[in-house]
Amino acid sequence: MDKVILRPRREESLLRYHPWVFSGAIAQITGHPAEGDLVGVYAADGRFLAYGHYQIGSIAVRVLSFDEDPTRADFWDVMLSRALALRQAYGLEAASHTNCYRLVHGEGDGLPGLIIDYYNGVCVLQAHSVGMFRAKGAICAALQRVYGAALKAVYDKSSGTAPFKAGLDLVDGYLWKAGSFTDDEQEVLENGHRFLVNWTEGQKTGFFLDQRENRFRVGALARGRNVLNLFCYTGGFSVYALGNGALHVDSVDSSRKAMDMVDRNVALNGFDPAMHTSYCADAMEFLRDVPEGKYNLMIVDPPAFAKHRGALKNALRAYQRLNAAAISKVAPGGFVFTFSCSQVVDKEAFALAVFSAAAETGRSVRILDRLNQPADHPVNIYHPEGEYLKGLLLYVE
Numbered sequence: 001m002d003k004v005i006l007r008p009r010r011e012e013s014l015l016r017y018h019p020w021v022f023s024g025a026i027a028q029i030t031g032h033p034a035e036g037d038l039v040g041v042y043a044a045d046g047r048f049l050a051y052g053h054y055q056i057g058s059i060a061v062r063v064l065s066f067d068e069d070p071t072r073a074d075f076w077d078v079m080l081s082r083a084l085a086l087r088q089a090y091g092l093e094a095a096s097h098t099n100c101y102r103l104v105h106g107e108g109d110g111l112p113g114l115i116i117d118y119y120n121g122v123c124v125l126q127a128h129s130v131g132m133f134r135a136k137g138a139i140c141a142a143l144q145r146v147y148g149a150a151l152k153a154v155y156d157k158s159s160g161t162a163p164f165k166a167g168l169d170l171v172d173g174y175l176w177k178a179g180s181f182t183d184d185e186q187e188v189l190e191n192g193h194r195f196l197v198n199w200t201e202g203q204k205t206g207f208f209l210d211q212r213e214n215r216f217r218v219g220a221l222a223r224g225r226n227v228l229n230l231f232c233y234t235g236g237f238s239v240y241a242l243g244n245g246a247l248h249v250d251s252v253d254s255s256r257k258a259m260d261m262v263d264r265n266v267a268l269n270g271f272d273p274a275m276h277t278s279y280c281a282d283a284m285e286f287l288r289d290v291p292e293g294k295y296n297l298m299i300v301d302p303p304a305f306a307k308h309r310g311a312l313k314n315a316l317r318a319y320q321r322l323n324a325a326a327i328s329k330v331a332p333g334g335f336v337f338t339f340s341c342s343q344v345v346d347k348e349a350f351a352l353a354v355f356s357a358a359a360e361t362g363r364s365v366r367i368l369d370r371l372n373q374p375a376d377h378p379v380n381i382y383h384p385e386g387e388y389l390k391g392l393l394l395y396v397e
């Protein structure tokens with residue numbers, strides 16, 4: 001295994017278990033590791049620090065282990081079992097009302113560059129690094145051992161996320177499936193609500209599992225309300241609102257495929273179709289035409305406006321504009337659930353954008369709660385960058 005040797009005193013972040021080595025911290029690399037190879041990381045004085053995947057770019061190594069050698073035969077079994085144990089401990093795995101959750105959340109599960117979502121027996125994997133992409137066969141084999149007969153299929157959906165490298169076969173497809181498994185779609189249960197998840201056609205791995213607890217919160221406040229669900233994707237928040245006594249729900253997304261899925265999910269849960277309307281539209285344009293006071297519960301859950309630091313300023317302006325439009329239109333006594341999933345927009349910056357939006361409208365706005373990502377999207381305490389989903393529950397008079 002090749003060695004990455006750091007400059008003097010550049011080992012400190014690794015000694016605090018931060019899982020990245022930046023290229024600027026490296027003094028010397030022995031051998032010629034290919035991108036994705038396992039390397040050992042050593043301090044300038046020769047002390048061993050960690051094992052990780054080598055990468056070309058500003059993050060040069062993503063750490064897989066600070067002690068155990070990841071080449072040992074049961075490495076993936078151990079790591080995936082640990083991830084599963086957390087979901088079991090939290091009551092997600094084998095809950096009667098929920099059979100989908102994130103099994104592996106990158107750095108949050110000690111596996112930088114790897115996402116695995118579990119949909120009622122189907123695991124959908126996304127590699128965000130060449131190292132994880134190359135390990136997918138071993139990961140798939142370990143998933144089969146860890147889940148046993150409960151596993152129906154393992155689907156690799158890395159084509160949009162793995163860094164493109166010549167020689168990588170970036171075609172999505174099944175790494176394994178049980179003989180009886182034929183569908184590209186699976187019905188899942190989330191807090192007792194039914195959803196269809198399609199990992200081949202859908203966005204990301206097929207479903208936004210990170211909003212499960214916030215959907216529950218919307219459900220708890222939906223009774224008797226007129227609901228507008230903006231950026232609804234396949235209708236997660238809409239189904240919870242309808243299932244908990246909302247008077248009517250309007251769902252809006254610019255994706256036609258997503259809106260077709262919303263209609264199927266509303267039907268799947270047996271709701272009266274008259275209580276729900278789908279709009280395939282731009283959310284901002286839709287809001288412009290909304291009569292003031294029509295809705296007294298709004299959900300605003302846009303895609304990440306900033307994917308990197310350089311886009312931060314424009315993103316904050318976009319959050320402000322969108323939230324000002326929502327806050328200005330919601331009925332007095334209304335709730336607004338507003339979110340940002342941009343990792344580079346931290347919770348203070350987001351709150352400031354929403355504050356500026358509220359000030360623009362001049363209305364009385366109070367923060368009732370601060371919302372987060374759920375336990376199956378854990379944040380490694382040594383890697384606070386893993387915190388990305390944030391939201392506010394507003395009460396507007």
Ligand code: SAH
Nearest residue numbers: 208231232233236253254255282283301303
């Ligand atoms: N709230 C959803 C997840 C939202 S993801 C859930 O609970 O599942 C963001 C969504 O915004 C995507 O479905 C995407 O299609 C949609 N989107 C992106 N740009 C948009 C725009 N300008 N107007 C409306 N929808 C948009």
